[in-house]
Amino acid sequence: MKTQTIAPDVLARLADAGSEFSVSAASAPKGWVIYVHDQVGDRALLDIEGRAAAVFDALLAVELRLQELGVHSFAVDAERGELAYDEWLKAEVQQAIDDPSPMVPHEEAMRRIRAAIKTK
Structure with missing residues (x-):
């Protein structure tokens, strides 16, 4: 089943x-994927190019992107995480189990x- 998506400009209009x-x-x-939940269903936010679901490397990046789009709160899906x-x-x-290198x-x-800790 293909995931439904939503363009960033559409999310911004919903927020406005x-x-x-x-x-x-x-x-x-x-990373992290943003999902919008509304009467249409659960939709993944598209990347800037509009080709695939946007993936963010940190929750701070999620928060900043959502703020840009006018969304000021979101939940973190702990179960999926x-x-x-x-x-x-x-x-x-x-x-590690499959690694053929000799045991240390x-x-x-x-x-x-x-030694590694001392050098930091």
Whole structure:
């Protein structure tokens, strides 16, 4: 099923008109996606070029973009964020399990970490 989208200028018009809608930010594999929830449905905010859902690297970037569009509050979809984190963590663990490089003994790993911390 294809995700419905909304152009930034349309969201700005909804905000200016005082229309009934809500906005949330949901964690995605490469950042945060903004969703607009209204009588049309749940729609992802398009990027500036209007080609794909906009992905933001931080919640601060989400907040700033929404303010530019006249939206002054939004929810953070924690459930989606937790699911994305779980998927990321499982992938990281599996990558470590599958890594063919030789194991590093615990004491050696700790020595390397302590040395790295000292240099900061």
